[in-house]
Amino acid sequence: MSQAVRVLDIDDHRFAVEIRDGDLTTHHQVLVPDSLLHDLVIPGIDRDRLVTEAVKYLLECAAALPAEVDLVEVEQADPRFLEELRVRLGGRPVQPEI
Secondary structure (H helix, E strand, O other): OOOOOEEEEEOOOOOEEEEEEEEEEEEEEEEEHHHHHHOOOOOOOHHHHHHHHHHHHHHOOOOOOEEEEEEHHHHOOOOOOHHHHHHOOOOOOOOOOO
């Protein structure tokens, strides 16, 4: 069964997320610091879409999410996270500096 993700703005950096999977609904808060937006290197990014894609990615990697998710912590723990977000959001891959 597919999961439905609904995102609501709380403020510029915090979002309420509702995940529905059949009869089960869970609620989470997701923190999106400016440092993550800077690291993504995608101008004019839609934060609601970023949160939706980040949550979908995390759900693919784990059966459940904690009540609070800090995307910088996810970025630090998962080296694929940032690049995966870029791809999902239509951004260009960032070449490492030499």
